[in-house]
Amino acid sequence: MKCDACGQDNVDNARRCVRCGSPLNPRGTSGSTQQSGPAMKKIALIAVILMIIAAVGFYLINSGQQGEPLNGGGDVTMESEAPASTE
């Protein structure tokens, strides 16, 4: 492939220009998608951080609101309301 900086013809799998040392785009497109790697890493990192924040926030909210233990009060049977079907 051809170097965008100096025009040196390098081999296709070369990651850097042998003449000027500038990084070559392995996709061959002389365009703007040369930051796909770091961008994907950044997006993945942000997603992981958001998941961690959501998990921690969910845990904090649950631990803050549930002062009483689950199924500990014995109010599992909530059938005290009789259906007023007979009229």
Ligand SMILES: [Zn+2]
């Ligand atoms: Zn070059």
